[in-house]
Amino acid sequence: MVMRYTLRQLEVFLAIAHFENVSHAAHHLSMSQSAASGALKELEGLYDIKFFERAGKRLKLNELGRQFWPRAEALLAQARELESDLQSRRDLGRLNVGATLTIGNYLAVAIMADYMAQQPGARVHLEVANTRSIVDRVLSFELDLGLIEGELNHPDLELLPWREDELVVFCSPDHPLSSKQALTDEDLRAAHWIVRESGSGTRQTFERALHGLVAELDLALELEHTEAIKRAVETGLGISCLSRVCLQEAFKRGSLVELSVPHRDFNREFYFVLHRQKYRSPGIERWLELCRASVQ
CATH class of the missing domain: 3.40.190.10 (Periplasmic binding protein-like II)
Structure with a gap:
Protein backbone atom coordinates (compact mmCIF):
# COMPACT_ATOMS: atom_id res chain seq x y z
CA MET A 1 0.00 0.00 0.00
CA VAL A 2 1.41 3.39 -1.04
CA MET A 3 1.17 6.11 1.62
CA ARG A 4 -0.45 9.16 0.00
CA TYR A 5 -0.03 11.76 2.75
CA THR A 6 3.31 13.35 3.63
CA LEU A 7 4.93 14.15 6.96
CA ARG A 8 4.96 17.81 5.94
CA GLN A 9 1.16 17.73 5.60
CA LEU A 10 0.92 16.27 9.09
CA GLU A 11 3.20 19.04 10.41
CA VAL A 12 0.90 21.65 8.86
CA PHE A 13 -2.23 19.99 10.29
CA LEU A 14 -0.74 19.88 13.80
CA ALA A 15 0.53 23.47 13.63
CA ILE A 16 -2.90 24.76 12.55
CA ALA A 17 -4.54 22.66 15.26
CA HIS A 18 -2.23 24.27 17.82
CA PHE A 19 -2.43 27.89 16.65
CA GLU A 20 -5.94 27.71 15.21
CA ASN A 21 -4.66 30.06 12.53
CA VAL A 22 -3.04 29.28 9.14
CA SER A 23 -0.85 32.39 9.12
CA HIS A 24 0.62 31.69 12.57
CA ALA A 25 1.13 28.01 11.68
CA ALA A 26 2.93 28.96 8.45
CA HIS A 27 5.24 31.35 10.33
CA HIS A 28 6.04 28.63 12.87
CA LEU A 29 6.96 26.20 10.08
CA SER A 30 8.94 28.84 8.10
CA MET A 31 6.71 28.54 5.05
CA SER A 32 4.32 30.83 3.22
CA GLN A 33 0.65 31.10 4.24
CA SER A 34 -0.42 29.89 0.81
CA ALA A 35 1.87 26.83 1.04
CA ALA A 36 0.48 25.94 4.47
CA SER A 37 -3.10 26.41 3.32
CA GLY A 38 -2.38 24.33 0.22
CA ALA A 39 -0.84 21.50 2.27
CA LEU A 40 -3.93 21.27 4.48
CA LYS A 41 -6.23 21.40 1.46
CA GLU A 42 -4.25 18.60 -0.22
CA LEU A 43 -4.41 16.43 2.92
CA GLU A 44 -8.15 16.86 3.28
CA GLY A 45 -8.67 16.40 -0.45
CA LEU A 46 -6.84 13.08 -0.51
CA TYR A 47 -9.61 11.53 1.59
CA ASP A 48 -12.47 13.97 0.90
CA ILE A 49 -12.74 14.98 4.55
CA LYS A 50 -12.58 18.14 6.70
CA PHE A 51 -10.66 18.51 9.96
CA PHE A 52 -11.62 22.09 10.89
CA GLU A 53 -14.62 24.37 11.29
CA ARG A 54 -14.14 28.09 10.75
CA ALA A 55 -15.03 30.33 13.67
CA GLY A 56 -14.35 33.89 12.54
CA LYS A 57 -10.60 34.09 11.86
CA ARG A 58 -9.95 30.92 13.83
CA LEU A 59 -9.97 27.32 12.65
CA LYS A 60 -11.38 24.97 15.29
CA LEU A 61 -10.95 21.19 15.10
CA ASN A 62 -14.14 19.29 14.38
CA GLU A 63 -14.84 15.85 15.87
CA LEU A 64 -12.84 14.04 13.16
CA GLY A 65 -9.98 16.48 13.62
CA ARG A 66 -9.91 15.91 17.38
CA GLN A 67 -9.76 12.13 16.85
CA PHE A 68 -7.02 12.48 14.26
CA TRP A 69 -4.85 14.89 16.28
CA PRO A 70 -3.27 12.49 18.83
CA ARG A 71 -2.57 9.83 16.21
CA ALA A 72 -0.91 12.38 13.92
CA GLU A 73 1.07 13.72 16.89
CA ALA A 74 2.29 10.21 17.79
CA LEU A 75 3.21 9.40 14.20
CA LEU A 76 5.15 12.63 13.74
CA ALA A 77 6.91 12.12 17.08
CA GLN A 78 8.11 8.71 15.86
CA ALA A 79 9.28 10.25 12.61
CA ARG A 80 11.24 12.91 14.50
CA GLU A 81 12.78 10.26 16.73
CA LEU A 82 13.83 8.29 13.66
CA GLU A 83 15.28 11.44 12.09
CA SER A 84 17.26 12.19 15.25
CA ASP A 85 18.53 8.62 15.40
CA LEU A 86 19.61 8.68 11.77
CA GLN A 87 21.38 12.01 12.32
CA SER A 88 23.27 10.68 15.32
CA ARG A 89 24.32 7.59 13.38
CA ARG A 90 25.07 9.27 10.07
CA ASP A 91 28.76 8.46 10.36
CA LEU A 92 28.16 4.76 10.86
CA GLY A 93 26.79 2.56 8.13
CA ARG A 94 29.03 0.46 5.94
CA LEU A 95 32.12 2.00 4.37
CA ASN A 96 33.64 0.12 1.43
CA VAL A 97 37.29 1.03 0.97
CA GLY A 98 39.69 -0.28 -1.62
CA ALA A 99 43.45 -0.15 -1.18
CA THR A 100 46.39 -1.29 -3.25
CA LEU A 101 48.55 -4.06 -1.81
CA THR A 102 51.24 -1.79 -0.36
CA ILE A 103 48.74 0.59 1.23
CA GLY A 104 46.31 -2.12 2.28
CA ASN A 105 48.91 -4.33 3.96
CA TYR A 106 51.03 -1.64 5.61
CA LEU A 107 48.91 1.52 6.16
CA ALA A 108 45.15 1.05 5.77
CA VAL A 109 44.62 -1.46 8.58
CA ALA A 110 45.85 1.00 11.24
CA ILE A 111 43.59 3.73 9.83
CA MET A 112 40.65 1.32 9.83
CA ALA A 113 41.31 0.52 13.50
CA ASP A 114 41.28 4.24 14.38
CA TYR A 115 38.09 4.80 12.37
CA MET A 116 36.24 1.98 14.14
CA ALA A 117 37.58 2.94 17.57
CA GLN A 118 36.31 6.50 17.17
CA GLN A 119 32.92 5.36 15.84
CA PRO A 120 31.75 2.29 17.76
CA GLY A 121 29.41 0.26 15.63
CA ALA A 122 30.89 1.42 12.33
CA ARG A 123 31.52 -1.27 9.74
CA VAL A 124 34.38 -1.09 7.26
CA HIS A 125 35.02 -3.47 4.40
CA LEU A 126 38.60 -3.24 3.14
CA GLU A 127 39.36 -4.73 -0.25
CA VAL A 128 43.02 -5.13 -1.18
CA ALA A 129 43.95 -5.41 -4.87
CA ASN A 130 46.15 -3.71 -7.45
CA THR A 131 45.56 -0.18 -8.70
CA ARG A 132 43.73 -1.20 -11.86
CA SER A 133 41.23 -3.35 -9.95
CA ILE A 134 40.57 -0.69 -7.30
CA VAL A 135 39.97 1.98 -9.95
CA ASP A 136 37.54 -0.25 -11.85
CA ARG A 137 35.51 -0.90 -8.69
CA VAL A 138 35.38 2.80 -7.76
CA LEU A 139 34.13 3.51 -11.29
CA SER A 140 31.34 0.95 -10.90
CA PHE A 141 30.36 2.37 -7.45
CA GLU A 142 31.27 -0.94 -5.77
CA LEU A 143 33.76 0.95 -3.57
CA ASP A 144 33.16 4.26 -1.81
CA LEU A 145 36.76 5.31 -2.35
CA GLY A 146 40.17 3.90 -3.17
CA LEU A 147 43.69 4.39 -1.84
CA ILE A 148 46.05 3.86 -4.74
CA GLU A 149 49.71 4.12 -5.74
CA GLY A 150 49.40 4.82 -9.45
CA GLU A 151 48.46 7.96 -11.33
CA LEU A 152 45.46 8.04 -13.65
CA ASN A 153 43.35 10.38 -15.73
CA HIS A 154 39.64 9.61 -16.07
CA PRO A 155 36.82 12.14 -16.52
CA ASP A 156 34.57 10.39 -13.96
CA LEU A 157 37.22 10.11 -11.25
CA GLU A 158 38.78 12.60 -8.87
CA LEU A 159 42.37 11.99 -7.81
CA LEU A 160 43.47 13.65 -4.55
CA PRO A 161 47.09 13.56 -3.29
CA TRP A 162 47.50 11.86 0.07
CA ARG A 163 51.13 11.26 1.03
CA GLU A 164 54.58 10.98 -0.49
CA GLU A 269 52.64 9.84 -4.27
CA PHE A 270 49.78 7.84 -2.82
CA TYR A 271 46.34 9.09 -3.83
CA PHE A 272 42.67 8.98 -2.90
CA VAL A 273 40.47 8.13 -5.86
CA LEU A 274 36.74 8.90 -5.73
CA HIS A 275 33.93 8.90 -8.26
CA ARG A 276 32.87 12.46 -9.06
CA GLN A 277 29.18 11.49 -8.85
CA LYS A 278 29.54 9.64 -5.53
CA TYR A 279 27.91 11.29 -2.49
CA ARG A 280 30.62 12.21 0.03
CA SER A 281 29.02 10.80 3.14
CA PRO A 282 30.23 11.88 6.61
CA GLY A 283 31.85 8.44 6.86
CA ILE A 284 33.90 9.04 3.70
CA GLU A 285 34.92 12.50 4.88
CA ARG A 286 35.97 11.11 8.28
CA TRP A 287 38.05 8.40 6.61
CA LEU A 288 39.84 11.04 4.51
CA GLU A 289 40.51 13.10 7.65
CA LEU A 290 42.07 10.12 9.44
CA CYS A 291 44.23 9.27 6.44
CA ARG A 292 45.55 12.83 6.26
CA ALA A 293 46.11 12.97 10.01
CA SER A 294 48.18 9.77 9.85
CA VAL A 295 50.84 11.61 7.81
CA GLN A 296 51.33 14.42 10.34
Missing part, protein backbone atom coordinates in the same frame (compact mmCIF):
# COMPACT_ATOMS: atom_id res chain seq x y z
CA ASP A 165 56.26 7.62 -1.03
CA GLU A 166 59.49 6.27 -2.46
CA LEU A 167 60.39 3.02 -4.17
CA VAL A 168 63.63 1.36 -3.15
CA VAL A 169 65.82 -1.07 -5.09
CA PHE A 170 67.01 -3.88 -2.80
CA CYS A 171 68.67 -7.27 -2.63
CA SER A 172 69.73 -9.92 -0.12
CA PRO A 173 72.86 -9.30 2.03
CA ASP A 174 74.67 -12.08 0.10
CA HIS A 175 73.93 -10.71 -3.36
CA PRO A 176 76.99 -9.54 -5.37
CA LEU A 177 75.49 -6.04 -5.72
CA SER A 178 75.02 -5.58 -1.95
CA SER A 179 78.54 -4.19 -1.50
CA LYS A 180 78.27 -1.56 -4.25
CA GLN A 181 77.91 2.04 -3.12
CA ALA A 182 75.78 2.95 -6.13
CA LEU A 183 74.37 1.01 -9.07
CA THR A 184 74.91 2.00 -12.68
CA ASP A 185 72.57 1.33 -15.59
CA GLU A 186 74.88 -1.51 -16.54
CA ASP A 187 74.38 -3.09 -13.12
CA LEU A 188 70.61 -2.77 -13.58
CA ARG A 189 70.78 -4.45 -16.99
CA ALA A 190 72.86 -7.34 -15.70
CA ALA A 191 70.62 -8.14 -12.71
CA HIS A 192 67.77 -10.62 -12.54
CA TRP A 193 64.64 -8.71 -11.52
CA ILE A 194 61.64 -9.84 -9.47
CA VAL A 195 58.85 -7.32 -10.09
CA ARG A 196 55.20 -6.57 -9.43
CA GLU A 197 52.62 -7.44 -12.09
CA SER A 198 51.39 -5.07 -14.81
CA GLY A 199 48.46 -3.00 -13.58
CA SER A 200 50.02 -2.30 -10.19
CA GLY A 201 51.02 1.22 -9.15
CA THR A 202 54.42 -0.06 -8.07
CA ARG A 203 55.07 -1.48 -11.52
CA GLN A 204 53.97 1.82 -13.08
CA THR A 205 56.43 3.83 -10.97
CA PHE A 206 59.20 1.26 -11.53
CA GLU A 207 58.86 1.55 -15.31
CA ARG A 208 58.70 5.34 -15.15
CA ALA A 209 61.85 5.52 -13.00
CA LEU A 210 63.74 3.21 -15.36
CA HIS A 211 62.41 4.83 -18.53
CA GLY A 212 64.54 3.96 -21.55
CA LEU A 213 65.97 0.92 -19.80
CA VAL A 214 62.98 -1.34 -19.10
CA ALA A 215 63.12 -3.16 -22.44
CA GLU A 216 66.71 -4.21 -21.66
CA LEU A 217 66.05 -5.51 -18.16
CA ASP A 218 65.83 -9.18 -17.26
CA LEU A 219 62.38 -9.33 -15.66
CA ALA A 220 62.82 -12.91 -14.54
CA LEU A 221 59.78 -13.17 -12.27
CA GLU A 222 56.48 -11.30 -11.83
CA LEU A 223 54.60 -11.68 -8.53
CA GLU A 224 51.40 -10.08 -7.25
CA HIS A 225 52.31 -9.88 -3.57
CA THR A 226 55.00 -7.81 -1.91
CA GLU A 227 55.73 -10.43 0.75
CA ALA A 228 56.32 -13.08 -1.92
CA ILE A 229 58.72 -10.74 -3.70
CA LYS A 230 60.63 -10.05 -0.47
CA ARG A 231 60.96 -13.78 0.26
CA ALA A 232 62.18 -14.46 -3.27
CA VAL A 233 64.81 -11.72 -2.99
CA GLU A 234 65.92 -12.99 0.42
CA THR A 235 66.63 -16.41 -1.13
CA GLY A 236 68.88 -14.80 -3.75
CA LEU A 237 66.66 -15.18 -6.84
CA GLY A 238 67.29 -11.59 -7.88
CA ILE A 239 66.82 -7.93 -6.96
CA SER A 240 63.61 -5.96 -6.77
CA CYS A 241 62.01 -2.57 -6.26
CA LEU A 242 59.21 -1.91 -3.76
CA SER A 243 57.87 0.86 -1.53
CA ARG A 244 60.02 1.85 1.42
CA VAL A 245 56.86 1.46 3.54
CA CYS A 246 56.93 -2.31 3.18
CA LEU A 247 60.72 -2.72 3.51
CA GLN A 248 61.51 -0.87 6.74
CA GLU A 249 61.29 -3.89 9.05
CA ALA A 250 63.37 -6.08 6.71
CA PHE A 251 66.06 -3.39 6.52
CA LYS A 252 66.13 -3.17 10.34
CA ARG A 253 66.49 -6.96 10.63
CA GLY A 254 69.19 -6.99 7.97
CA SER A 255 67.41 -9.64 5.90
CA LEU A 256 67.34 -7.23 2.96
CA VAL A 257 69.73 -4.50 1.87
CA GLU A 258 68.93 -1.19 0.19
CA LEU A 259 70.71 -0.47 -3.10
CA SER A 260 71.46 3.11 -4.10
CA VAL A 261 70.43 4.24 -7.60
CA PRO A 262 70.96 8.01 -7.27
CA HIS A 263 70.62 8.85 -10.96
CA ARG A 264 67.04 7.51 -11.15
CA ASP A 265 63.94 9.10 -9.56
CA PHE A 266 61.82 6.61 -7.60
CA ASN A 267 59.66 9.16 -5.78
CA ARG A 268 55.87 9.01 -6.11
Whole structure:
Protein backbone atom coordinates (compact mmCIF):
# COMPACT_ATOMS: atom_id res chain seq x y z
CA MET A 1 0.00 0.00 0.00
CA VAL A 2 1.41 3.39 -1.04
CA MET A 3 1.17 6.11 1.62
CA ARG A 4 -0.45 9.16 0.00
CA TYR A 5 -0.03 11.76 2.75
CA THR A 6 3.31 13.35 3.63
CA LEU A 7 4.93 14.15 6.96
CA ARG A 8 4.96 17.81 5.94
CA GLN A 9 1.16 17.73 5.60
CA LEU A 10 0.92 16.27 9.09
CA GLU A 11 3.20 19.04 10.41
CA VAL A 12 0.90 21.65 8.86
CA PHE A 13 -2.23 19.99 10.29
CA LEU A 14 -0.74 19.88 13.80
CA ALA A 15 0.53 23.47 13.63
CA ILE A 16 -2.90 24.76 12.55
CA ALA A 17 -4.54 22.66 15.26
CA HIS A 18 -2.23 24.27 17.82
CA PHE A 19 -2.43 27.89 16.65
CA GLU A 20 -5.94 27.71 15.21
CA ASN A 21 -4.66 30.06 12.53
CA VAL A 22 -3.04 29.28 9.14
CA SER A 23 -0.85 32.39 9.12
CA HIS A 24 0.62 31.69 12.57
CA ALA A 25 1.13 28.01 11.68
CA ALA A 26 2.93 28.96 8.45
CA HIS A 27 5.24 31.35 10.33
CA HIS A 28 6.04 28.63 12.87
CA LEU A 29 6.96 26.20 10.08
CA SER A 30 8.94 28.84 8.10
CA MET A 31 6.71 28.54 5.05
CA SER A 32 4.32 30.83 3.22
CA GLN A 33 0.65 31.10 4.24
CA SER A 34 -0.42 29.89 0.81
CA ALA A 35 1.87 26.83 1.04
CA ALA A 36 0.48 25.94 4.47
CA SER A 37 -3.10 26.41 3.32
CA GLY A 38 -2.38 24.33 0.22
CA ALA A 39 -0.84 21.50 2.27
CA LEU A 40 -3.93 21.27 4.48
CA LYS A 41 -6.23 21.40 1.46
CA GLU A 42 -4.25 18.60 -0.22
CA LEU A 43 -4.41 16.43 2.92
CA GLU A 44 -8.15 16.86 3.28
CA GLY A 45 -8.67 16.40 -0.45
CA LEU A 46 -6.84 13.08 -0.51
CA TYR A 47 -9.61 11.53 1.59
CA ASP A 48 -12.47 13.97 0.90
CA ILE A 49 -12.74 14.98 4.55
CA LYS A 50 -12.58 18.14 6.70
CA PHE A 51 -10.66 18.51 9.96
CA PHE A 52 -11.62 22.09 10.89
CA GLU A 53 -14.62 24.37 11.29
CA ARG A 54 -14.14 28.09 10.75
CA ALA A 55 -15.03 30.33 13.67
CA GLY A 56 -14.35 33.89 12.54
CA LYS A 57 -10.60 34.09 11.86
CA ARG A 58 -9.95 30.92 13.83
CA LEU A 59 -9.97 27.32 12.65
CA LYS A 60 -11.38 24.97 15.29
CA LEU A 61 -10.95 21.19 15.10
CA ASN A 62 -14.14 19.29 14.38
CA GLU A 63 -14.84 15.85 15.87
CA LEU A 64 -12.84 14.04 13.16
CA GLY A 65 -9.98 16.48 13.62
CA ARG A 66 -9.91 15.91 17.38
CA GLN A 67 -9.76 12.13 16.85
CA PHE A 68 -7.02 12.48 14.26
CA TRP A 69 -4.85 14.89 16.28
CA PRO A 70 -3.27 12.49 18.83
CA ARG A 71 -2.57 9.83 16.21
CA ALA A 72 -0.91 12.38 13.92
CA GLU A 73 1.07 13.72 16.89
CA ALA A 74 2.29 10.21 17.79
CA LEU A 75 3.21 9.40 14.20
CA LEU A 76 5.15 12.63 13.74
CA ALA A 77 6.91 12.12 17.08
CA GLN A 78 8.11 8.71 15.86
CA ALA A 79 9.28 10.25 12.61
CA ARG A 80 11.24 12.91 14.50
CA GLU A 81 12.78 10.26 16.73
CA LEU A 82 13.83 8.29 13.66
CA GLU A 83 15.28 11.44 12.09
CA SER A 84 17.26 12.19 15.25
CA ASP A 85 18.53 8.62 15.40
CA LEU A 86 19.61 8.68 11.77
CA GLN A 87 21.38 12.01 12.32
CA SER A 88 23.27 10.68 15.32
CA ARG A 89 24.32 7.59 13.38
CA ARG A 90 25.07 9.27 10.07
CA ASP A 91 28.76 8.46 10.36
CA LEU A 92 28.16 4.76 10.86
CA GLY A 93 26.79 2.56 8.13
CA ARG A 94 29.03 0.46 5.94
CA LEU A 95 32.12 2.00 4.37
CA ASN A 96 33.64 0.12 1.43
CA VAL A 97 37.29 1.03 0.97
CA GLY A 98 39.69 -0.28 -1.62
CA ALA A 99 43.45 -0.15 -1.18
CA THR A 100 46.39 -1.29 -3.25
CA LEU A 101 48.55 -4.06 -1.81
CA THR A 102 51.24 -1.79 -0.36
CA ILE A 103 48.74 0.59 1.23
CA GLY A 104 46.31 -2.12 2.28
CA ASN A 105 48.91 -4.33 3.96
CA TYR A 106 51.03 -1.64 5.61
CA LEU A 107 48.91 1.52 6.16
CA ALA A 108 45.15 1.05 5.77
CA VAL A 109 44.62 -1.46 8.58
CA ALA A 110 45.85 1.00 11.24
CA ILE A 111 43.59 3.73 9.83
CA MET A 112 40.65 1.32 9.83
CA ALA A 113 41.31 0.52 13.50
CA ASP A 114 41.28 4.24 14.38
CA TYR A 115 38.09 4.80 12.37
CA MET A 116 36.24 1.98 14.14
CA ALA A 117 37.58 2.94 17.57
CA GLN A 118 36.31 6.50 17.17
CA GLN A 119 32.92 5.36 15.84
CA PRO A 120 31.75 2.29 17.76
CA GLY A 121 29.41 0.26 15.63
CA ALA A 122 30.89 1.42 12.33
CA ARG A 123 31.52 -1.27 9.74
CA VAL A 124 34.38 -1.09 7.26
CA HIS A 125 35.02 -3.47 4.40
CA LEU A 126 38.60 -3.24 3.14
CA GLU A 127 39.36 -4.73 -0.25
CA VAL A 128 43.02 -5.13 -1.18
CA ALA A 129 43.95 -5.41 -4.87
CA ASN A 130 46.15 -3.71 -7.45
CA THR A 131 45.56 -0.18 -8.70
CA ARG A 132 43.73 -1.20 -11.86
CA SER A 133 41.23 -3.35 -9.95
CA ILE A 134 40.57 -0.69 -7.30
CA VAL A 135 39.97 1.98 -9.95
CA ASP A 136 37.54 -0.25 -11.85
CA ARG A 137 35.51 -0.90 -8.69
CA VAL A 138 35.38 2.80 -7.76
CA LEU A 139 34.13 3.51 -11.29
CA SER A 140 31.34 0.95 -10.90
CA PHE A 141 30.36 2.37 -7.45
CA GLU A 142 31.27 -0.94 -5.77
CA LEU A 143 33.76 0.95 -3.57
CA ASP A 144 33.16 4.26 -1.81
CA LEU A 145 36.76 5.31 -2.35
CA GLY A 146 40.17 3.90 -3.17
CA LEU A 147 43.69 4.39 -1.84
CA ILE A 148 46.05 3.86 -4.74
CA GLU A 149 49.71 4.12 -5.74
CA GLY A 150 49.40 4.82 -9.45
CA GLU A 151 48.46 7.96 -11.33
CA LEU A 152 45.46 8.04 -13.65
CA ASN A 153 43.35 10.38 -15.73
CA HIS A 154 39.64 9.61 -16.07
CA PRO A 155 36.82 12.14 -16.52
CA ASP A 156 34.57 10.39 -13.96
CA LEU A 157 37.22 10.11 -11.25
CA GLU A 158 38.78 12.60 -8.87
CA LEU A 159 42.37 11.99 -7.81
CA LEU A 160 43.47 13.65 -4.55
CA PRO A 161 47.09 13.56 -3.29
CA TRP A 162 47.50 11.86 0.07
CA ARG A 163 51.13 11.26 1.03
CA GLU A 164 54.58 10.98 -0.49
CA ASP A 165 56.26 7.62 -1.03
CA GLU A 166 59.49 6.27 -2.46
CA LEU A 167 60.39 3.02 -4.17
CA VAL A 168 63.63 1.36 -3.15
CA VAL A 169 65.82 -1.07 -5.09
CA PHE A 170 67.01 -3.88 -2.80
CA CYS A 171 68.67 -7.27 -2.63
CA SER A 172 69.73 -9.92 -0.12
CA PRO A 173 72.86 -9.30 2.03
CA ASP A 174 74.67 -12.08 0.10
CA HIS A 175 73.93 -10.71 -3.36
CA PRO A 176 76.99 -9.54 -5.37
CA LEU A 177 75.49 -6.04 -5.72
CA SER A 178 75.02 -5.58 -1.95
CA SER A 179 78.54 -4.19 -1.50
CA LYS A 180 78.27 -1.56 -4.25
CA GLN A 181 77.91 2.04 -3.12
CA ALA A 182 75.78 2.95 -6.13
CA LEU A 183 74.37 1.01 -9.07
CA THR A 184 74.91 2.00 -12.68
CA ASP A 185 72.57 1.33 -15.59
CA GLU A 186 74.88 -1.51 -16.54
CA ASP A 187 74.38 -3.09 -13.12
CA LEU A 188 70.61 -2.77 -13.58
CA ARG A 189 70.78 -4.45 -16.99
CA ALA A 190 72.86 -7.34 -15.70
CA ALA A 191 70.62 -8.14 -12.71
CA HIS A 192 67.77 -10.62 -12.54
CA TRP A 193 64.64 -8.71 -11.52
CA ILE A 194 61.64 -9.84 -9.47
CA VAL A 195 58.85 -7.32 -10.09
CA ARG A 196 55.20 -6.57 -9.43
CA GLU A 197 52.62 -7.44 -12.09
CA SER A 198 51.39 -5.07 -14.81
CA GLY A 199 48.46 -3.00 -13.58
CA SER A 200 50.02 -2.30 -10.19
CA GLY A 201 51.02 1.22 -9.15
CA THR A 202 54.42 -0.06 -8.07
CA ARG A 203 55.07 -1.48 -11.52
CA GLN A 204 53.97 1.82 -13.08
CA THR A 205 56.43 3.83 -10.97
CA PHE A 206 59.20 1.26 -11.53
CA GLU A 207 58.86 1.55 -15.31
CA ARG A 208 58.70 5.34 -15.15
CA ALA A 209 61.85 5.52 -13.00
CA LEU A 210 63.74 3.21 -15.36
CA HIS A 211 62.41 4.83 -18.53
CA GLY A 212 64.54 3.96 -21.55
CA LEU A 213 65.97 0.92 -19.80
CA VAL A 214 62.98 -1.34 -19.10
CA ALA A 215 63.12 -3.16 -22.44
CA GLU A 216 66.71 -4.21 -21.66
CA LEU A 217 66.05 -5.51 -18.16
CA ASP A 218 65.83 -9.18 -17.26
CA LEU A 219 62.38 -9.33 -15.66
CA ALA A 220 62.82 -12.91 -14.54
CA LEU A 221 59.78 -13.17 -12.27
CA GLU A 222 56.48 -11.30 -11.83
CA LEU A 223 54.60 -11.68 -8.53
CA GLU A 224 51.40 -10.08 -7.25
CA HIS A 225 52.31 -9.88 -3.57
CA THR A 226 55.00 -7.81 -1.91
CA GLU A 227 55.73 -10.43 0.75
CA ALA A 228 56.32 -13.08 -1.92
CA ILE A 229 58.72 -10.74 -3.70
CA LYS A 230 60.63 -10.05 -0.47
CA ARG A 231 60.96 -13.78 0.26
CA ALA A 232 62.18 -14.46 -3.27
CA VAL A 233 64.81 -11.72 -2.99
CA GLU A 234 65.92 -12.99 0.42
CA THR A 235 66.63 -16.41 -1.13
CA GLY A 236 68.88 -14.80 -3.75
CA LEU A 237 66.66 -15.18 -6.84
CA GLY A 238 67.29 -11.59 -7.88
CA ILE A 239 66.82 -7.93 -6.96
CA SER A 240 63.61 -5.96 -6.77
CA CYS A 241 62.01 -2.57 -6.26
CA LEU A 242 59.21 -1.91 -3.76
CA SER A 243 57.87 0.86 -1.53
CA ARG A 244 60.02 1.85 1.42
CA VAL A 245 56.86 1.46 3.54
CA CYS A 246 56.93 -2.31 3.18
CA LEU A 247 60.72 -2.72 3.51
CA GLN A 248 61.51 -0.87 6.74
CA GLU A 249 61.29 -3.89 9.05
CA ALA A 250 63.37 -6.08 6.71
CA PHE A 251 66.06 -3.39 6.52
CA LYS A 252 66.13 -3.17 10.34
CA ARG A 253 66.49 -6.96 10.63
CA GLY A 254 69.19 -6.99 7.97
CA SER A 255 67.41 -9.64 5.90
CA LEU A 256 67.34 -7.23 2.96
CA VAL A 257 69.73 -4.50 1.87
CA GLU A 258 68.93 -1.19 0.19
CA LEU A 259 70.71 -0.47 -3.10
CA SER A 260 71.46 3.11 -4.10
CA VAL A 261 70.43 4.24 -7.60
CA PRO A 262 70.96 8.01 -7.27
CA HIS A 263 70.62 8.85 -10.96
CA ARG A 264 67.04 7.51 -11.15
CA ASP A 265 63.94 9.10 -9.56
CA PHE A 266 61.82 6.61 -7.60
CA ASN A 267 59.66 9.16 -5.78
CA ARG A 268 55.87 9.01 -6.11
CA GLU A 269 52.64 9.84 -4.27
CA PHE A 270 49.78 7.84 -2.82
CA TYR A 271 46.34 9.09 -3.83
CA PHE A 272 42.67 8.98 -2.90
CA VAL A 273 40.47 8.13 -5.86
CA LEU A 274 36.74 8.90 -5.73
CA HIS A 275 33.93 8.90 -8.26
CA ARG A 276 32.87 12.46 -9.06
CA GLN A 277 29.18 11.49 -8.85
CA LYS A 278 29.54 9.64 -5.53
CA TYR A 279 27.91 11.29 -2.49
CA ARG A 280 30.62 12.21 0.03
CA SER A 281 29.02 10.80 3.14
CA PRO A 282 30.23 11.88 6.61
CA GLY A 283 31.85 8.44 6.86
CA ILE A 284 33.90 9.04 3.70
CA GLU A 285 34.92 12.50 4.88
CA ARG A 286 35.97 11.11 8.28
CA TRP A 287 38.05 8.40 6.61
CA LEU A 288 39.84 11.04 4.51
CA GLU A 289 40.51 13.10 7.65
CA LEU A 290 42.07 10.12 9.44
CA CYS A 291 44.23 9.27 6.44
CA ARG A 292 45.55 12.83 6.26
CA ALA A 293 46.11 12.97 10.01
CA SER A 294 48.18 9.77 9.85
CA VAL A 295 50.84 11.61 7.81
CA GLN A 296 51.33 14.42 10.34
